[in-house]
Amino acid sequence: MRGYILKRLFSIIPVLLGLTIIVFLIMTLIPGDPATAILGSYATPENVAKLNRDLGLDKSIVEQYFIWLSNMLQGDFGRSYSLNRPVLDEVLERFSATLILSGTALVLCTLWGVLIGIWTAARQYGWTDKILTFIVLIGISIPSFWLGLLLILLFAVQLRWLPASGMYAIYGGGGLLDLAKHLLLPSLTLSVVATGVIARLTRSAMLEVLRQDFIRTGRAKGVPERQILYRHAFKAALVTIIPVIGVQAGFVLGGAVYIETVFQWPGVGRMLVQAISQRDILLVQGGVVIVAACYVLFNLLADIAQSWLDPRVKT
Amino acid sequence: MNMEALKSALALLFRNRLAGFGAVVLSVVVLVVLAAPLLPIHHPDLTNPANRLLRPFSTNHLLGTDHLGRDLLSRLIWGTRLSLVVGISASIIAAAVGAFIGIVAGFFGGRTDNLIMRGVDMLMAFPYILLALAIVAVLGPGLINALYAVAVVNIPFFARNIRGVTVGIAHREFVDAARLSGMGSWRIIWSEILPNVLPVIVIAISTTVGWMILETAGLSFLGLGSQPPQADLGSMLGEGRKLLINAPHASVVPGVMIFVIVMSVNLLGDGVRDALDPRLRSGALARPAPVTRIDRETVPEKIESNALLDVQNLHTHFEVGERVYKAAGGVDLRVDPGECLGIIGESGSGKSVTALSLLGLVASPPGVIKAGSVRLDGKDLLSTNFETLRSIRGSRISYIFQDPLATLHPLYTIGDQMIEAIRCHRPVSKKEAMTKAIQLLEKVQIPNPKARIGSYPHEMSGGMRQRVGIAMALANEPEIIIADEPTTALDVTVQAQILALLSDLRRQRDLALIFITHDFGVVAQLCDRVAVMYAGKIVEVGPTEEILAHPAHPYTMRLIDCVPELGGGKRKLSAIAGLPPAVDRLPDGCAFAPRCDRAEEDCRLGTLATTPAGTSRSVRCLHPSLEQI
Numbered sequence: 001m002r003g004y005i006l007k008r009l010f011s012i013i014p015v016l017l018g019l020t021i022i023v024f025l026i027m028t029l030i031p032g033d034p035a036t037a038i039l040g041s042y043a044t045p046e047n048v049a050k051l052n053r054d055l056g057l058d059k060s061i062v063e064q065y066f067i068w069l070s071n072m073l074q075g076d077f078g079r080s081y082s083l084n085r086p087v088l089d090e091v092l093e094r095f096s097a098t099l100i101l102s103g104t105a106l107v108l109c110t111l112w113g114v115l116i117g118i119w120t121a122a123r124q125y126g127w128t129d130k131i132l133t134f135i136v137l138i139g140i141s142i143p144s145f146w147l148g149l150l151l152i153l154l155f156a157v158q159l160r161w162l163p164a165s166g167m168y169a170i171y172g173g174g175g176l177l178d179l180a181k182h183l184l185l186p187s188l189t190l191s192v193v194a195t196g197v198i199a200r201l202t203r204s205a206m207l208e209v210l211r212q213d214f215i216r217t218g219r220a221k222g223v224p225e226r227q228i229l230y231r232h233a234f235k236a237a238l239v240t241i242i243p244v245i246g247v248q249a250g251f252v253l254g255g256a257v258y259i260e261t262v263f264q265w266p267g268v269g270r271m272l273v274q275a276i277s278q279r280d281i282l283l284v285q286g287g288v289v290i291v292a293a294c295y296v297l298f299n300l301l302a303d304i305a306q307s308w309l310d311p312r313v314k315t
Numbered sequence: 316m317n318m319e320a321l322k323s324a325l326a327l328l329f330r331n332r333l334a335g336f337g338a339v340v341l342s343v344v345v346l347v348v349l350a351a352p353l354l355p356i357h358h359p360d361l362t363n364p365a366n367r368l369l370r371p372f373s374t375n376h377l378l379g380t381d382h383l384g385r386d387l388l389s390r391l392i393w394g395t396r397l398s399l400v401v402g403i404s405a406s407i408i409a410a411a412v413g414a415f416i417g418i419v420a421g422f423f424g425g426r427t428d429n430l431i432m433r434g435v436d437m438l439m440a441f442p443y444i445l446l447a448l449a450i451v452a453v454l455g456p457g458l459i460n461a462l463y464a465v466a467v468v469n470i471p472f473f474a475r476n477i478r479g480v481t482v483g484i485a486h487r488e489f490v491d492a493a494r495l496s497g498m499g500s501w502r503i504i505w506s507e508i509l510p511n512v513l514p515v516i517v518i519a520i521s522t523t524v525g526w527m528i529l530e531t532a533g534l535s536f537l538g539l540g541s542q543p544p545q546a547d548l549g550s551m552l553g554e555g556r557k558l559l560i561n562a563p564h565a566s567v568v569p570g571v572m573i574f575v576i577v578m579s580v581n582l583l584g585d586g587v588r589d590a591l592d593p594r595l596r597s598g599a600l601a602r603p604a605p606v607t608r609i610d611r612e613t614v615p616e617k618i619e620s621n622a623l624l625d626v627q628n629l630h631t632h633f634e635v636g637e638r639v640y641k642a643a644g645g646v647d648l649r650v651d652p653g654e655c656l657g658i659i660g661e662s663g664s665g666k667s668v669t670a671l672s673l674l675g676l677v678a679s680p681p682g683v684i685k686a687g688s689v690r691l692d693g694k695d696l697l698s699t700n701f702e703t704l705r706s707i708r709g710s711r712i713s714y715i716f717q718d719p720l721a722t723l724h725p726l727y728t729i730g731d732q733m734i735e736a737i738r739c740h741r742p743v744s745k746k747e748a749m750t751k752a753i754q755l756l757e758k759v760q761i762p763n764p765k766a767r768i769g770s771y772p773h774e775m776s777g778g779m780r781q782r783v784g785i786a787m788a789l790a791n792e793p794e795i796i797i798a799d800e801p802t803t804a805l806d807v808t809v810q811a812q813i814l815a816l817l818s819d820l821r822r823q824r825d826l827a828l829i830f831i832t833h834d835f836g837v838v839a840q841l842c843d844r845v846a847v848m849y850a851g852k853i854v855e856v857g858p859t860e861e862i863l864a865h866p867a868h869p870y871t872m873r874l875i876d877c878v879p880e881l882g883g884g885k886r887k888l889s890a891i892a893g894l895p896p897a898v899d900r901l902p903d904g905c906a907f908a909p910r911c912d913r914a915e916e917d918c919r920l921g922t923l924a925t926t927p928a929g930t931s932r933s934v935r936c937l938h939p940s941l942e943q944i
Contacts, residue, residue, distance in 0.1 A: 292440065
């Protein structure tokens with residue numbers, strides 16, 4: 001087990017490297033001269049050349065990459081020119097808000113998705129199955145940013161039960177309860193699509209497992225049907241469900257971009273959108289690298305969870 | 316795909332009502348959108364400050380107006396047009412590039428494959444939307460750039476899927492044949508590979524186009540897609556959002572449209588996938604119920620007997636679509652306490668189905684018990700409620716299955732599985748159950764049971780696994796054990812050990828044993844009586860020694876002839892010519908007649924009853940060999 005974890009830990013190094021290469025390549029593909037883009041079209045050639053030198057843009061692309069990478073490894077992600085502060089500080093501050101939001105959403109979608117999946121599989125072709133499957137289909141098809149607006153209209157504007165935006169109340173806010181109130185709508189909205197995806201997959205994984213011979217053995221032993229469903233079948237189905245939850249973590253982290261914009265949640269997603277419209281490339285770069293790295297780590301966790309569950313993959 | 320298959324796929328698609336509904340809604344939307352320039356609607360960009368923020372159902376403006384007084388209906392139709400064009404273009408670009416990459420990787424294999432798939436995996440390590448954002452960040456906001464971003468982000472998905480399929484095809488005979496005929500790689504890809512991966516590409520597009528429409532709308536919503544005055548559904552929603560409180564209709568209307576489009580695309584996509592994926596046809600993914608469906612018109616009358624288990628006229632059918640497979644077509648069996656009954660027959664003769672029917676373990680759907688009774692101590696098991704049946708399963712009657720690797724749960728230790736078997740029927744503590752489990756493992760001669768109890772099934776050898784299966788069957792001291800070919804998956808020496816073990820245990824515990832096999836040698840070694848099954852019916856039954864010495868049914872004779880004799884026997888080893896009949900199209904008369912060298916005209920007429928032969932035997936044959944009985 002420990003050997004497996006170590007092996008997996010090492011195996012993410014090339015993935016992380018590849019990730020930085022892709023981000024770097026995308027960023028160097030910017031059409032035109034970045035220095036001109038930053039300084040504006042009225043900049044003097046001397047200023048452009050100086051900035052190019054300062055940014056290290058006169059070096060070869062490979063050299064540039066390694067300079068960029070080693071800076072990053074030392075915690076230097078550059079300076080955001082629109083906010084005039086170090087990128088890393090800004091990103092880390094925003095990232096904690098994003099983690100709270102998407103972490104809650106991930107817990108919600110895992111819980112509900114798995115439960116709905118098991119229920120529908122257990123009652124295949126029954127009414128519960130048909131109704132829930134249809135609701136799940138709606139959940140998958142609904143644009144989350146629109147659902148967010150509808151929820152704001154209903155719960156914040158009409159009923160005035162919950163706040164419409166932000167993470168804490170502006171006056172007299174703070175504390176867990178305040179956070180929970182602000183978190184409820186956005187995390188729910190963010191979890192809807194992933195709930196649908198996980199529910200669908202859980203259903204089909206459960207149906208697949210329930211046809212296996214070892215389920216028949218369980219029944220032949222006289223194991224009660226609940227236990228067949230929740231212990232025998234679910235444990236075996238989890239082996240296929242866990243990687244999907246890992247992938248959904250990516251969708252939730254990405255979907256946070258919309259939800260943070262709709263609910264004005266002070267997270268990385270909203271920061272990225274603002275940074276893009278202000279052409280603050282370094283900020284975009286830093287945000288993307290950190291969120292993507294977090295996603296890679298999360299998938300690593302999913303892999304380890306799976307190996308812990310399934311003794312057959314240990315080696 | 317030929318025309319025939321295409322037709323049946325289309326028929327299947329439209330049998331799925333939801334998919335049909337999606338198709339209709341989608342076609343209506345597409346028709347309206349295509350006809351946009353001809354429709355009597357306002358110009359979408361015509362501003363009119365006097366008519367700002369009119370509510371829906373205002374005169375002249377069915378869906379109201381936005382903050383610049385532009386007609387929302389017209390903007391909705393034109394916006395939908397734009398969103399659809401962008402979403403569909405993105406999926407076509409992604410599919411084309413992705414399929415190209417996938418085919419190249421899959422067809423050429425080796426280092427090309429390795430290199431390409433590494434890159435694809437790297438791209439997939441990104442959260443999707445984030446990568447799209449990075450691309451838009453570089454290219455700058457704009458609808459075309461958003462289209463590229465969404466397309467690029469989806470390429471890995473297509474590449475991976477198509478590669479998988481291509482690898483499967485690249486080494487098939489027809490591709491090899493094309494290679495040998497001197498065709499170049501690219502021509503082979505064009506003429507042999509592409510037509511075969513096309514259905515997969517279609518499935519992949521149909522499942523992703525909804526997402527792509529949604530994602531481009533999302534980017535526009537964030538202000539990174541279409542720029543004013545041009546508006547797609549996403550940017551309409553984004554503009555509407557700013558007026559959420561004063562004019563909610565401005566954001567509700569475009570959102571409903573996105574939802575309707577994505578929903579109907581998804582419904583249609585599910586339908587397409589179901590229609591093209593053969594695995595999903597004919598309810599192959601149906602979940603077996605906890606107990607076989609029972610659909611009997613009458614229950615056979617009880618016959619007084621002192622048998623422990625008495626099976627009468629058992630009919631178990633498999634109903635697959637229009638076809639009915641009569642796997643068990645009227646089986647009568649009797650097992651006395653402590654007796655070992657062998658059931659023998661070729662594969663597909665219905666032995667296992669019969670055995671599983673006794674406790675309602677036949678998978679259903681498609682299995683259904685149509686007639687008969689199974690009486691344990693005179694009480695019909697097919698009439699009891701589920702809870703009673705469950706309390707009998709594994710406690711009074713237990714099973715040993717054929718392949719213990721597939722029939723033991725792969726993710727629980729054998730100890731856990733045995734403890735569970737014990738605690739299902741008895742209120743004992745975990746510790747007591749553990750002690751009992753260790754004793755049982757000792758009983759079945761597993762060396763060092765205390766250590767082995769923590770093993771997983773995959774860590775044991777086949778023989779050891781089957782011993783665990785036997786130990787588990789013994790867990791609650793049953794009266795009857797049903798062993799369904801327990802030694803078939805094992806090699807010969809292990810087979811002999813397991814048989815000896817079963818034989819010993821049976822005698823020690825006075826167990827009744829129903830032993831299912833296709834090997835008369837095993838029957839001779841183990842069973843008191845034997846029942847020979849053919850095409851779902853018992854064709855001969857009687858004491859093992861008598862039947863071995865003087866088989867009455869021609870089929871029994873042939874089966875016995877199949878057993879090789881050790882030490883240079885005098886018999887000639889012979890296979891039985893022909894195949895058993897398909898049980899959905901049984902011939903009239905005797906099912907064995909087509910393969911029988913004693914068959915006469917009357918064998919092919921009516922139905923055959925069993926006739927007693929001697930005191931303890933019966934045979935279902937019109938011309939049995941009865942000389943010596």
